[in-house]
Amino acid sequence: MQEVNKKCRWRNVPYTNGYYQVSEQGDVRVVSKKCRMYADGLLTDQKYEAVPVVLKRKNYKRIELLIPAVTLKTEWAVTDTAVSSLIYAAFHGLSNIAPENILHLDANEQNNDIRNLILCDRDEKINFIQKNRDNALVFQYPTQTATGFKAYSPARRSLGISEYDLEGKRLAVYLNAAHLSYVRGINIQTIRKVVSGFKFLEFNNRIFKIGFGPAHVDAHLIAEKKMVITNHTASNKEKKIFRYDTLGKLNCVYNNLFEAAAFNSIDLNCIKDCMRTKLQYKDYIYLAID
Numbered sequence: 001m002q003e004v005n006k007k008c009r010w011r012n013v014p015y016t017n018g019y020y021q022v023s024e025q026g027d028v029r030v031v032s033k034k035c036r037m038y039a040d041g042l043l044t045d046q047k048y049e050a051v052p053v054v055l056k057r058k059n060y061k062r063i064e065l066l067i068p069a070v071t072l073k074t075e076w077a078v079t080d081t082a083v084s085s086l087i088y089a090a091f092h093g094l095s096n097i098a099p100e101n102i103l104h105l106d107a108n109e110q111n112n113d114i115r116n117l118i119l120c121d122r123d124e125k126i127n128f129i130q131k132n133r134d135n136a137l138v139f140q141y142p143t144q145t146a147t148g149f150k151a152y153s154p155a156r157r158s159l160g161i162s163e164y165d166l167e168g169k170r171l172a173v174y175l176n177a178a179h180l181s182y183v184r185g186i187n188i189q190t191i192r193k194v195v196s197g198f199k200f201l202e203f204n205n206r207i208f209k210i211g212f213g214p215a216h217v218d219a220h221l222i223a224e225k226k227m228v229i230t231n232h233t234a235s236n237k238e239k240k241i242f243r244y245d246t247l248g249k250l251n252c253v254y255n256n257l258f259e260a261a262a263f264n265s266i267d268l269n270c271i272k273d274c275m276r277t278k279l280q281y282k283d284y285i286y287l288a289i290d
Helices: 083-092 122-132 177-184 188-196 257-264 268-277
Strands: 010-012 020-023 028-031 048-050 054-060 063-073 078-082 102-104 117-119 141-145 148-153 161-165 170-174 206-210 240-244 250-254 285-289
Touching: 010 083, 020 083, 054 122, 063 083, 063 122, 078 083, 083 102, 083 117, 102 122, 117 206, 161 177, 170 177, 177 188, 188 206, 240 257, 250 257, 257 268, 268 285
Parallel strands: none
Antiparallel strands: 010 020, 020 028, 028 048, 054 063, 063 078, 102 117, 141 148, 161 170, 161 206, 240 250, 240 285
């Protein structure tokens, strides 16, 4: 059985009840079948199983790309989804971002490290691939000037930042983090955390994302507070919270303790007591799992 990387950050894939999770490096895992039942206070050592990644062929204006994708099986449907799309849903709160709207900065579609991904529109991606795919050692990044779009810039610090409203409509594009910080009065370090998925970066009913994003994104996960992200690093990673019913069946996995408390309207200390004693609370048992 393929091993999963436990050292990096993992976040739940939305709409899978937390059964599926994606890492900041682009790996995907699923809660093992043996771990979906809880009895006698014991769980199997094999908490997760790696989900195989396959390469799907996509054509964009005569450019053929191999897109890493996985098959997700839920009680509602079986879907094939690009790994890069899962990362934007899990770490950035943006659902249904198509692969053609996600730019890989090293021009390698198979490198889905979160630091390698920014938003883009389709034409920008095609232009970027045409310019970089034959010489990935010389990176050139799309940027913008005060008078409009400039094709490419060798300076990574020139990556633009798109501003969206809570309905997902793009309102503006800023030249870079410094420009956004000056115009909107947001701390520049806070802005930079968005590219690593530490923050959704919602500010004054606006959403900010790295890159010259598409005209519209699905932002309801942020607008409706569907996820709770805390500022933990990989070295101080959060434990997942597994929720079991009275029959011992796993029915939901939460990204962290704060999310479990928020979604179940339970005081934080109550969940902590429940996990420590392994006793039932309001028809559920909560366990912290690495």
